[in-house]
Amino acid sequence: MKISVLGSTGSIGTSALDVISNLKNYTVVGLSANNNKTLLNKQINKFKPKYVAVGSSELKDISLIKEADLVLIAVVGFAGLIPLINAIKLKKRIALANKEALVIAGDLINKLIRKYPAEIIPVDSEHSAIFQCINGNNPEEISKIILTASGGPFRNYPYKKLSKVCVNDVLKHPTWKMGKKITVDSATMINKGFEVIEAHYLFGVPYDKIEVVIHPQSIVHSGVEFTDGSIIAQLGRTDMRLPIQYALTYPERVQSTVKKLNLTEVGKLEFFKLSAKNFPCFELAMSAAKISGSMLTVLNAANEVAVMKFLDNKISFIKIPKLIEKAMKKHKVIKNPDLEDIIEVDSETRKYVEEIAR
Ligand code: MG
Numbered sequence: 001m002k003i004s005v006l007g008s009t010g011s012i013g014t015s016a017l018d019v020i021s022n023l024k025n026y027t028v029v030g031l032s033a034n035n036n037k038t039l040l041n042k043q044i045n046k047f048k049p050k051y052v053a054v055g056s057s058e059l060k061d062i063s064l065i066k067e068a069d070l071v072l073i074a075v076v077g078f079a080g081l082i083p084l085i086n087a088i089k090l091k092k093r094i095a096l097a098n099k100e101a102l103v104i105a106g107d108l109i110n111k112l113i114r115k116y117p118a119e120i121i122p123v124d125s126e127h128s129a130i131f132q133c134i135n136g137n138n139p140e141e142i143s144k145i146i147l148t149a150s151g152g153p154f155r156n157y158p159y160k161k162l163s164k165v166c167v168n169d170v171l172k173h174p175t176w177k178m179g180k181k182i183t184v185d186s187a188t189m190i191n192k193g194f195e196v197i198e199a200h201y202l203f204g205v206p207y208d209k210i211e212v213v214i215h216p217q218s219i220v221h222s223g224v225e226f227t228d229g230s231i232i233a234q235l236g237r238t239d240m241r242l243p244i245q246y247a248l249t250y251p252e253r254v255q256s257t258v259k260k261l262n263l264t265e266v267g268k269l270e271f272f273k274l275s276a277k278n279f280p281c282f283e284l285a286m287s288a289a290k291i292s293g294s295m296l297t298v299l300n301a302a303n304e305v306a307v308m309k310f311l312d313n314k315i316s317f318i319k320i321p322k323l324i325e326k327a328m329k330k331h332k333v334i335k336n337p338d339l340e341d342i343i344e345v346d347s348e349t350r351k352y353v354e355e356i357a358r
Helices: 011-021 037-047 077-089 100-115 125-134 180-188 190-203 241-249 280-291 295-311 319-330 339-357
Strands: 002-006 027-033 051-054 070-073 093-096 119-122 142-149 210-214 220-226 231-235
Touching (some): 011 027, 011 037, 011 070, 011 241, 027 037, 093 241, 100 190, 119 241, 125 220, 280 295
Parallel strands (some): 142 210
Antiparallel strands (some): 142 220
């Protein structure tokens, strides 16, 4: 199996290369990184890929994925959109870790998948779980998707206290070790909003049949309720190497180096209703989802800019939803945006949020 790993120096990319080095008969033919050249050089020496790309413009070059049987897209944010479209047009099997592309352009991507056709295997732990639960069942018999959420570090914070949190508080996620952007997205819970949208587009389930449930232990990665009332859920350790490996070896399962889950050590599993009042970003994501069209591009672009500003200590944590809300209010929705519309709305939104954040 020949693999291209796009975004190889990030959190998912490095875990994926760790998984690949333990798999038999897998070779890396392409690697791409944004700017971590030191790590990329180490990876080149170890995996000897035929094609390497650095930076977001080289990422769009199709030679990087042309020879691959499988393309792992682990690029963060909007930058993942064009490589995803390229991989679909080349009819590849795609292991998708980038959720933003589906948020920004879900309808467009689904149209392309039907046209070419290509195949997407989700890497996001919740969506990998849902994919595994649906496997072998009739998708028409799904009555509900149950998307679990740890609730992040601020689940029990009073809203007042949120105005004082700093970057370090946010980067301490209780259960998962992840990249910086997604850790902030998890703390605001816009990540869970993105994941509802991602599930809607991946599995064709309407929004009113996707329920978010707080599950602080993060052991149940998600579940599916069927028409007879049975719930099938997937459980596992909070280690991204598991969903990554499943996406790479699907439909087979092979031995993993991750320590097996011991249920008696876990002891208890808790589930709570999501109280959205601490999480305005989640609410904004859900309202953008209902409006859909180009509003979803605005949601993502405004969030990407706001999160970078927060990580650079330029704005406070509670300013993130305020900037997104302003950008959404200003936007005139395009119902069925094409790729050009999406690119334009993305760059206009970025400019606007940069301006109002000053
Ligand atoms: Mg997830």
